[in-house]
Amino acid sequence: MRSLNMDKLVIEGGVALKGEVSISGAKNSALPILAATLMTDDACIIKGIPELRDTETMFKILRTLGKNVEFDRGIATVTSGRRKSHIADYELVSKMRASFCVLGPLLAKLKKAKVSYPGGCVIGIRPVDLHIKGLKALGADIDIDAGYISASADSLKGNLIYLGGVFGSSVLATDNVMMAAVLARGKTTIESAACEPEVADLAEFLIKMGAEISGHGTPVIEIEGVKHLHGAEHRIIPDRIEAGTFILASLITRGDITIKNVLSQHLGALIDKVQEAGVQVRRMDSSLRVSCRRQIKPVNITTLPFPGFPTDMQAQFTSLMSVTPGISVVTEKIYPDRFMHVAELNRMGANIQREGPHAIISGNKDLSGAVVMASDLRASASLVLAGLIAKGKTTVTRIYHLERGYENMEKKLEELGARIKKDKE
Ligand code: EPZ
Numbered sequence: 001m002r003s004l005n006m007d008k009l010v011i012e013g014g015v016a017l018k019g020e021v022s023i024s025g026a027k028n029s030a031l032p033i034l035a036a037t038l039m040t041d042d043a044c045i046i047k048g049i050p051e052l053r054d055t056e057t058m059f060k061i062l063r064t065l066g067k068n069v070e071f072d073r074g075i076a077t078v079t080s081g082r083r084k085s086h087i088a089d090y091e092l093v094s095k096m097r098a099s100f101c102v103l104g105p106l107l108a109k110l111k112k113a114k115v116s117y118p119g120g121c122v123i124g125i126r127p128v129d130l131h132i133k134g135l136k137a138l139g140a141d142i143d144i145d146a147g148y149i150s151a152s153a154d155s156l157k158g159n160l161i162y163l164g165g166v167f168g169s170s171v172l173a174t175d176n177v178m179m180a181a182v183l184a185r186g187k188t189t190i191e192s193a194a195c196e197p198e199v200a201d202l203a204e205f206l207i208k209m210g211a212e213i214s215g216h217g218t219p220v221i222e223i224e225g226v227k228h229l230h231g232a233e234h235r236i237i238p239d240r241i242e243a244g245t246f247i248l249a250s251l252i253t254r255g256d257i258t259i260k261n262v263l264s265q266h267l268g269a270l271i272d273k274v275q276e277a278g279v280q281v282r283r284m285d286s287s288l289r290v291s292c293r294r295q296i297k298p299v300n301i302t303t304l305p306f307p308g309f310p311t312d313m314q315a316q317f318t319s320l321m322s323v324t325p326g327i328s329v330v331t332e333k334i335y336p337d338r339f340m341h342v343a344e345l346n347r348m349g350a351n352i353q354r355e356g357p358h359a360i361i362s363g364n365k366d367l368s369g370a371v372v373m374a375s376d377l378r379a380s381a382s383l384v385l386a387g388l389i390a391k392g393k394t395t396v397t398r399i400y401h402l403e404r405g406y407e408n409m410e411k412k413l414e415e416l417g418a419r420i421k422k423d424k425e
Contacts, residue, residue: 005425008397009410011387012419013369017255019416023243023262024050024407025074025236029198031098032175033205033234034058037078038065038105039179040209042231046076049236050407053400057096061088065102090116090147096404097126103151104131104176107140108183112152117144122376124335130163130170134177137161138184156184158225164192167334168305169219171196178203181223182211193221196306197266201237208232240266241312242406245381247271247290248316249413251279252323252389256291257416264288269309273299273317277324298326298363303334315341315382322350323389324363332357341379344372348390369394374401381406388418395423 025048035058037044049055049071059069059076066084070077086106093099093116106113118126132142132149138161140153158181163173174194179202181188193199195217203216209232212224243262247270250257264271264283271281271288277296282289298321303311311334321328322345332338336357346352348370351362369392374380380402387394396402399422402409410420 005400006397007399007425008395008423009384009387009399009402010421010423011369011384011394011396013388013390013392013394015253015388015417015419017249017253017257017388017413017416017418020258020260021246021412021416022260023238023246026198026201026239027052027054027405028098028171028196028241029201029236030055031058032101032172032198032202033236034062034076034078035101035105036179036202036205036209037062037067038102039109039183040229040231041080043077043079044231045233046078047074047233047235049074049076050239052407053404054096054098057092058099061092061099061102064089064092065106084110086110086112086114088113088115093118097121098172100128100131101172101175103149104135104179107135107151107153108156108180111154111156112150114148114150117147117149122340123338128173130165130173131176134161134163134173134190135180138177138180138188140180156180158184158186158188158223160189160191162191169194171199174199174221175202178213178221178223179206181225182206182213182229183227184225186225188223188225190221190223191219193219194305195219197237197240197263205232205234208234237266238262241310241378243267243288244270244310244313245316245385245406247274247281247288248320249385249388249416250290251277251292251296252320252385254292255416256289258287258289260287262286262288268307270313273301273309296324298324298328298361300329300331302331305334311335311338312378314338315378316385318342318352318359318361319345319382319385321361321363322352322386323365323367325365326363328361328363330359330361332359340375341382344379344383345386347372348386348394350386366391368392371395371397374398377401377405384409384413388413
C-alpha cells in the first residue's frame, strides 16, 4: 500500500475542456464484488477494476482473509490461499469504511465473522444498524465488543426483512444482507432494498456464481438460498459518479466533452438537472456528449437514494452552482453534514450559506484560485472542478482523498486540455 502522501494538484483555471474521456469501472461496484469472492473457494476473475487506493485496500483485506489476489491492467484474479481468517482488522477497516461489506460474505461462507466497527467519517456518523438488523433477521448472533462486530450462526435461515432506515435505503446493508441470504436456507425477501446500479451489479455477479436472486435494482429483492457458490468471471459496470463528474467538468469550463463507456440510464437524475439548467446532453449508444456554450441557469437539487439525485454528485454540483449567477439551493438528505467542501469553495470566492441540510448558493461569475484542502473523496472532486474555472492558480492539497475513487483524474483532465499537474510532496 502506498503511504498516505501529501501530494497536491496544481491547476491553472480558465481552459474550456474539449475532447474525449473514457470512464473507468465503478469503485462502489468493484468493492462489494471483490468481497463476494470470499463466498467461494474457486477462482474468480473480475475485469474493469479501477486502480484506486480503495481497490488496493480491498485487495489487501482479501489477502489477510486468506485469498491470493493478482491485479494486472484492471483484471483481478482471486484464488484461495492455504489458510482462511474470519477477522477483518481495525487497521484496514478504519482506512476504508466500505470494507464492512466483507461481513455478510464471511458470515455466509464461514458462519462467523469479526469485523472492526467502522468509524464515522467527515461526511457523517455512518451507522450500521441496518446491517445488524438484517443479519440478525437471518439468524446471526451479533456481539459488539472492543470496537469489533462479531457475527456467528450455526446456520442462516431466510426471512422477510425490511431494510429501510431514517435516511431511506442502505447500499452496503443491502449488499451485506443479500450476500448472507444467498447461502442461507430457504427464501429471503428484502424490502426497501437499495436500488443503486452497483447493488444490481453485485447481484449479477452472485447469479453468475450460482446464486438465485431476482428483483435486484428494485426495492424488493428475492433470494432463494443455495448450498454452494462456484467461481465466476465478471466485468464491473462503468462508474456513474466519475461520468457525472466529467459531465459537470464540461459545464463548469463551458467545454465540449464526449464521455465514453457510460450507461446513461444510471445518470437520469443528473442529466435531468443538467437539461433543466439549459444544456442538452446528447446520448449515443455507450457514450454521452456534453457541450456548453452559454451561461447555464441556476437549479435546485435534493439528494435521494437511486434513482434520485446521487449524494455522491452533490459536492460537484455545488461547485457548478457556485459559478452560476442566481440563487440555487442544494439539499442533502442522505448525509446532512456532507458540506465540508463549502468552506473551501467560499475561500475561493464562492458565496454559499449553510442552513442545516441546505446550502444556499448565490452564484457569481468568478472564483479566484487559492490553496484549498481536500477532506473527502467527492469534496476533493468539487475543489478540482472549481479550480478548473477559477482565475489563477488553485492548489488542492491532500489529494489522496481524490485517489481513493478517481483513476488517473489529473491525466484524464490534462488530455482534455486542462492545465493541471501533480506536485509530489
Ligand atoms: C454507499 O455507502 C457508497 N459507498 C457511498 O459512496 C454513497 O455515498 C452511499 O452508498 C449512498 O449512496 C460504497 O458503495 C462503497 P448507505 P453506504 O448505507 O452503503 C444511513 C463514495 O463517495 N444508514 O447507503 O455506506 C447512512 O448514514 C461513497 O463513493 C443508516 O442509517 O451508504 C446514510 O445516511 C461515500 N443505517 C444513508 O443511510 C445503516 O445501517 C445511506 O447510507 C446504514 C446506513
